[in-house]
Amino acid sequence: QKEVEQNSGPLSVPEGAIASLNCTYSDRGSQSFFWYRQYSGKSPELIMSIYSNGDKEDGRFTAQLNKASQYVSLLIRDSQPSDSATYLCAVNDSNYQLIWGAGTKLIIKP
Amino acid sequence: GAVVSQHPSRVICKSGTSVKIECRSLDFQATTMFWYRQFPKQSLMLMATSNEGSKATYEQGVEKDKFLINHASLTLSTLTVTSAHPEDSSFYICSARGGHPNAEAFFGQGTRLTVV
Numbered sequence: 001q002k003e004v005e006q007n008s009g010p011l012s013v014p015e016g017a018i019a020s021l022n023c024t025y026s027d028r029g030s031q032s033f034f035w036y037r038q039y040s041g042k043s044p045e046l047i048m049s050i051y052s053n054g055d056k057e058d059g060r061f062t063a064q065l066n067k068a069s070q071y072v073s074l075l076i077r078d079s080q081p082s083d084s085a086t087y088l089c090a091v092n093d094s095n096y097q098l099i100w101g102a103g104t105k106l107i108i109k110p
Numbered sequence: 111g112a113v114v115s116q117h118p119s120r121v122i123c124k125s126g127t128s129v130k131i132e133c134r135s136l137d138f139q140a141t142t143m144f145w146y147r148q149f150p151k152q153s154l155m156l157m158a159t160s161n162e163g164s165k166a167t168y169e170q171g172v173e174k175d176k177f178l179i180n181h182a183s184l185t186l187s188t189l190t191v192t193s194a195h196p197e198d199s200s201f202y203i204c205s206a207r208g209g210h211p212n213a214e215a216f217f218g219q220g221t222r223l224t225v226v
Binding site: 031034044096100103 | 116144153154156201203207211212213214215216217218219220
């Protein structure tokens, strides 16, 4: 059973600090990796995609991929209360099946 | 990002009736569409995956005769909940992916179904 693991949280971070969200996956042949944000009662929205090892930055968001260790992380700099949401990690495995983590609830405290 | 439009956003129906939910990719061709169900405070649960022109592949435990999925074109997929019951009340969300299988998937706005 291919898995994507995330700490369910909640992860509480002070406003202005860096929020660090982590995700591990079991299929070493996985090829593409995504972070989505889901507000309560809404559908998920794509934040970042990453395909190769290293860092990828987009505004306040940085995705980090380490295929050797099979983890992908998302850093949110200068956290804002509006960043409070559930963050979902999704991985396209070696068969192009999209496998979802259960999500990490992030709370940014003013 | 690409736009996926899902309608209706909310629907209330009587027990025993059928409800159709539409999912359209507005600015790209969706070679694959996914249908999810999400109960309050729970994770996304994949119901089925459909490729344009092919029959949908249903996840274990999802009744294909109850949840009819049609993906007749590269921009439209529909989910019909047949003979709905109160336990079918949930948040149904579609997602679409185009081009390469490694491409991103984009979500519709979701449909909140209440069966009374």
